Amino acid sequence: MPKSAQKFARLLTEGVHRIRLREAKTIQLVQDELGYALGREGESAIEYWRKGHLPPYLADVEKLARIMVERGRLEREWLEQFLSSAGHPTPEALCEELFPLGQGNLRPVLLDDRPLLAEFNPFVVGPPIMHPRHFFGRDYELKRIFGLWRRFPLQNVAIIGLRRSGKTSLLHYLQKITTVPPDQLRPGQPRDWLPQPDRYRWIFVDFQDARMGRRESLLRYLLAGLHLPVPEPCDLERFMDVVSQRLRQPAIILLDEISAALASPELDEQFWGSMRSLGSNLTGGNLAFLLTAHQAPAEVAEAQGKPSPFFNIFGHSFVLGPLKETEARELIASSPQPFAPAEVEWILGQSKNWPCLLQALCHARLTALEYGELSDAWQQEGLQQIAAYSYLLS
Ligand SMILES: Nc1ncnc2c1ncn2[C@@H]1O[C@H](COP(=O)(O)OP(=O)(O)O)[C@@H](O)[C@H]1O
Numbered sequence: 001m002p003k004s005a006q007k008f009a010r011l012l013t014e015g016v017h018r019i020r021l022r023e024a025k026t027i028q029l030v031q032d033e034l035g036y037a038l039g040r041e042g043e044s045a046i047e048y049w050r051k052g053h054l055p056p057y058l059a060d061v062e063k064l065a066r067i068m069v070e071r072g073r074l075e076r077e078w079l080e081q082f083l084s085s086a087g088h089p090t091p092e093a094l095c096e097e098l099f100p101l102g103q104g105n106l107r108p109v110l111l112d113d114r115p116l117l118a119e120f121n122p123f124v125v126g127p128p129i130m131h132p133r134h135f136f137g138r139d140y141e142l143k144r145i146f147g148l149w150r151r152f153p154l155q156n157v158a159i160i161g162l163r164r165s166g167k168t169s170l171l172h173y174l175q176k177i178t179t180v181p182p183d184q185l186r187p188g189q190p191r192d193w194l195p196q197p198d199r200y201r202w203i204f205v206d207f208q209d210a211r212m213g214r215r216e217s218l219l220r221y222l223l224a225g226l227h228l229p230v231p232e233p234c235d236l237e238r239f240m241d242v243v244s245q246r247l248r249q250p251a252i253i254l255l256d257e258i259s260a261a262l263a264s265p266e267l268d269e270q271f272w273g274s275m276r277s278l279g280s281n282l283t284g285g286n287l288a289f290l291l292t293a294h295q296a297p298a299e300v301a302e303a304q305g306k307p308s309p310f311f312n313i314f315g316h317s318f319v320l321g322p323l324k325e326t327e328a329r330e331l332i333a334s335s336p337q338p339f340a341p342a343e344v345e346w347i348l349g350q351s352k353n354w355p356c357l358l359q360a361l362c363h364a365r366l367t368a369l370e371y372g373e374l375s376d377a378w379q380q381e382g383l384q385q386i387a388a389y390s391y392l393l394s
Pocket residue numbers: 124125126127128129134135136137138161162163164165166167168169170331355356357359
């Protein structure tokens with residue numbers, strides 16, 4: 001197939017839509033993330049290519065192809081055409097690598113199986129919940145947190161909880177639930193939490209990603225997420241100028257694992273001081289932070305030798321405990337094969353309604369059912385699985 005910018009644009013658009021549907025995100029966010037993965041700022045590169053321009057470097061085309069095949073579960077045929085339309089001289093090589101012969105046409109070699117598991121496995125054991133459909137409960141927290149973001153000024157929130165209590169899952173849910181298409185949700189799952197959800201910008205910062213601990217990459221990432229231009233050089237002063245002068249839309253910055261951020265030497269007192277100014281008086285109430293921590297943020301910062309007035313702007317904190325019993329029952333009842341009433345009670349009793357324990361025990365039960373195993377060995381297996389998290393129960 002000859003090189004064709006139009007064809008490339010059409011395939012790219014198809015791929016972006018597939019990812020958007022699979023991950024329940026907006027097109028803007030998907031474009032942002034793809035652009036960011038290629039080391040670009042914001043969504044403009046992807047947007048530009050979708051308008052009928054070819055990327056100048058084949059390395060970018062290949063990188064984009066790998067990410068899109070994986071995240072969108074795109075087929076071999078798409079990949080082949082995508083590469084050829086961009087003028088790739090040897091599309092077969094990458095096609096062979098991602099779709100080895102004998103493994104069928106549909107199942108690429110996956111770099112990361114999380115999106116697939118989240119889609120097909122009714123119970124998610126291990127990774128945080130990425131898709132709103134798999135998220136249960138936290139009704140109390142959702143009402144109160146969205147209540148703080150429905151009106152101006154937007155207010156800052158701290159989510160406090162033990163390891164595996166469900167902090168990261170909650171962040172993903174907050175970010176996605178208001179814009180996810182209703183047909184991707186369970187019946188009766190509320191999504192109309194905000195008056196004009198499309199106007200909000202969401203930026204998820206995972207401080208376990210080493211790049212986020214470097215000041216300049218973090219500032220660039222934040223600007224990309226805010227859809228603001230990136231100044232050169234991108235230092236703290238110029239960043240502050242751009243955000244305080246140009247932010248016109250409500251924006252929520254989700255800072256996951258603040259203790260990892262505090263361990264970074266580049267994120268120093270001056271950095272946190274500037275974030276405080278942005279959050280409190282430079283953006284006209286348009287910007288809020290939400291952070292997660294294992295204990296009160298000011299205490300965490302103190303303990304890590306980085307006290308900062310930034311941590312005093314978190315006036316609202318929520319401690320994540322187990323789910324309510326009704327919420328836990330709803331999670332269990334989502335099993336595609338129903339569990340016997342006594343099994344449901346056993347799972348509730350052993351998990352004390354902690355979502356990660358519920359997930360592991362439900363998974364053990366469902367697996368045994370699917371293999372037609374009649375004994376109660378699944379209970380032993382389940383207990384072994386959750387033994388590492390006994391600190392949640394004490
Ligand atoms: N609201 C929820 N609904 C369903 N499962 C949840 C929920 N919150 C957490 N989980 C489960 O708990 C596990 C740990 O959650 P995670 O968000 O990674 O916790 P943390 O970030 O606090 O360590 C996830 O793998 C998921 O299975």
